[in-house]
Amino acid sequence: MFPEVLKRVGEQLSNALPFVVYRKPNRKEIHAILQKDDMVHHTSDFSEKGFVFAPFAKQSPVILLPYDEQLTAEIPSDNPFVMGAVDTLESVAQDKDYHLHLVAQGIQEIHKGRLDKVVLSRKMEVDCPSAPLEVFQRLLATYDTAFCYLWYHPKVGMWLGATPEILLRTSNNSLTTMSLAGTKPFVEGVRPAWGKKELEEQRLVTDYILRALEDKVSNIRESEVESSQAGNLWHLRTRITAVYKNNLRAIIEALHPTPAVCGMPLQPAQRFIAENEQYDREYYTGFLGELNLRQEISRAKSERNQENKSYKVIKTATELFVNLRCMKLTDSKATVFIGGGITRDSDPEKEWQETVAKSNTILRVINP
Ligand SMILES: C=C(O[C@H]1C=CC=C(C(=O)O)[C@@H]1O)C(=O)O
Structure with missing residues (x-):
């Protein structure tokens, strides 16, 4: 039961033991993974099983919570936690000046061709006056598709x-x-009108992913570009599917960090971020999720099933998300x-406003 899972998670927190509690996009159940000790486990090559938590910096270790204890519960439809007021917080003027300067430097670097x-x-x-589990429940009530x-x-x-x-989803070989x-x-009831800047920015990301995967997968396909709602924002999205063979590590290494969170070309963008952002992103723009989870799926009886019985299929699935918002x-x-x-047509003031809008996504769940 939902309250029972939250209670167990709360106890884990009071005992200072590691856990993760999460809900997948458009799903009605929460999952919790509770670690039995407080050791820090790492993955070396993504062949392990557990919940991964990876930082933005590629050279830093990826943390793994082993599946010591797994709990699942349906989220009640009358979840009493509703989102708080959207406070458009005035950020400190100094923060704004620095961000405008940073973006202007980025644009300059693009104009120089680097x-x-x-x-x-x-x-x-x-x-943040609310307890973490309360904030989590407000997130659940506010963002169905996240x-x-x-x-x-x-x-x-x-x-x-x-x-x-999504960073990636695998199920057997897909x-x-x-x-x-x-x-x-x-804006409620209004479809977004995308401009050249956003379309080009998103195309760069799609092309990068297609190139990065080219020699690692087969049957690669891309969907039409679609508008996708994320809370108080719209984004442009292309879905990419392929067939892969047991080379998860190579695929993760090829995809992370994509130009949706870092840039292009990769290394100069990484260097520019490290030299100019002036803070450590830590786990923001890293990734997280289930690694090599064994799933038992019940299939109904079919004509091809000689004994005419229902049967179980065992699948190994990985589902990783980019750590944004x-x-x-x-x-x-x-x-x-x-x-x-930031692309060549970016405007620093608009980029600042975009970060304010994105911050509201998460700020609105902090206060009751
Ligand atoms: C880097 C972030 O968003 C990325 C994902 C979607 C759209 C983005 C954009 O329009 O700039 C960013 O690439 C963030 O939310 O902090």
């Missing part, structure tokens, strides 16, 4: 988010990923991380 695209971000600290999670390790910290972006970029505010919780403070893709 970069095609770079994703530049910032962080902001706000008071991957919502609360993750904790006493030796690493506590993170919470509602991300719209692979799905997506190219997500371009942002517009969501997230925050780090420490005591009663929340550090919110937000960024945006």
Whole structure:
């Protein structure tokens, strides 16, 4: 039962033991993974089983919560937690000046021909008077189509988010990923009118993913570009599917970090971010999710099933999400991380406004 799972998660937190509790996009159940000790486990090559939590920096270790204990419960339809008021928080003027300057530098770098695209971000600290599990329940009630999670390790910290972006999904040998970029505010009843800037920005991401996967998969296909709603925002999205053979590590390494969170060409963009953002992104724009989860799926009897009985199929599935629209919780403070893709046609003031809109996605769940 839902209250029972939340109670167990609460006890895990009071005992300072690692856990993650999450709900997948458009699903009605929560899952919790509770670790029995407080060791820090890592994955070496993504062949292990567990819930991964990976930082943005590729050279930093990826944390793994083993599937020591797994709980699942249906979310009640009368979840009493509703979103709080959208407070358009006035950020400190100094933050704004720095971000405008950073974006202007990024645009200059693109005009000099050193970069095609770079994703530049910032962080902001706000008071968080609510308990983490309350904030998590508000996320669940507010963002049906996002991957919502609360993750904790006493030796690493506590993170919470509602991300719209899949890094990859595998089930046996089929692979799905997506190219997500371009942002517009969501207005009820109005379809977004995308401009050249957003269409080009998103196309760059799609082309990059297709090239990155080219020699690692077969039967690669892309969908039409579609508008996808993520809370108070719209994004452009292309779904990419392929067939792959047991080379998960190579695929993760090829995809992370995509130009939806880093830039193109990859290395100069990484360098530009490291030298200019002036803060550590930590797990923001990293990825998280289930790694090599064994699933038993019941299939109904069929004509080809000689004994005419229902039967079970065992599948191994991985489902990873990019850690966006997230925050780090420490005591009663929340550090919110937000960024945006900069291309040659970017305007620093608009980019600033975009980060304010993105921060509201997550800020609206902090206060009751
Ligand atoms: C980097 C972020 O968003 C990325 C994902 C979707 C759209 C984006 C954009 O329009 O810039 C970003 O690439 C963030 O939310 O912090």
